């Protein structure tokens with residue numbers, strides 16, 4: 160069984176899986192990921208990730224509070240992208256860039272003949288494959304994995320695995336761009352454009368420029384110390400390209416979605432505080448992760 164590399168950017172994949180485990184355990188889950196808790200357990204991480212929604216979220220330890228709060232965001236994000244993938248018209252091939260421990264290949268039911276390419280670091284993909292092989296029957300899609308560094312050229316590797324740039328593709332960029340510097344983000348988005356036949360579509364979680372203030376750095380360091388997640392080292396700081404502008408300039412039809420739009424759509428509030436009957440909640444204290452959420456772009460090439 161492949162060991163989970165319990166550090167660096169791989170750890171962010173585990174944090175997201177933990178968020179989906181917490182969401183799945185809620186009485187009103189937006190998403191049911193039956194593999195998420197098992198992935199967290201099998202990783203034996205040094206970080207004490209929560210995998211269940213506690214009876215009183217405000218009473219959990221300071222370490223777990225930011226992780227629980229993040230799970231609310233992860234639930235909303237996962238559901239939004241699930242809904243995008245399940246909306247018509249589907250494409251025969253899908254590429255998930257920075258797939259991490261996302262289990263959509265096994266969770267969703269795919270139209271017959273679907274091919275899903277997942278790209279990430281080898282250690283993340285190998286670990287996930289081993290755990291899923293133990294827990295699940297093969298997925299309803301054809302899953303093709305590509306171990307690659309997305310900050311280096313990857314087009315030839317994808318083509319060698321049978322990706323067909325002449326056919327429409329669905330692209331998923333979820334939780335990836337904030338970890339790439341701006342040149343690598345631009346290179347990835349440029350490749351998405353170059354490899355997209357008419358009829359392609361994309362869902363992209365945007366990165367935002369992070370403030371370069373001492374106050375923000377201190378909050379990031381505090382978050383990293385509290386949670387064990389080294390976000391202060393991992394998040395790219397440079398000004399990122401704007402995917403909506405790039406895709407629109409290339410003739411794609413784009414729609415922007417703020418995090419608030421998604422929270423309203425799915426009836427969630429990014430707070431651990433109880434919501435009153437009118438859906439109001441006291442403002443929660445600002446956390447560093449709030450600054451790293453750039454919203455989403457959905458886009459179609461006609």
Ligand SMILES: C[S@@+](CC[C@H](N)C(=O)[O-])C[C@H]1O[C@@H](n2cnc3c(N)ncnc32)[C@H](O)[C@@H]1O
Nearest residue numbers: 171172175257258259261279308309310333334
């Ligand atoms: C926050 S996780 C998100 C994973 C997944 N998309 C999800 O939402 O569950 C970020 C993922 O991007 C991957 N990643 C970051 N930088 C990468 C790079 N340069 N090349 C390949 N994968 C990368 C990490 O390994 C990790 O799995």
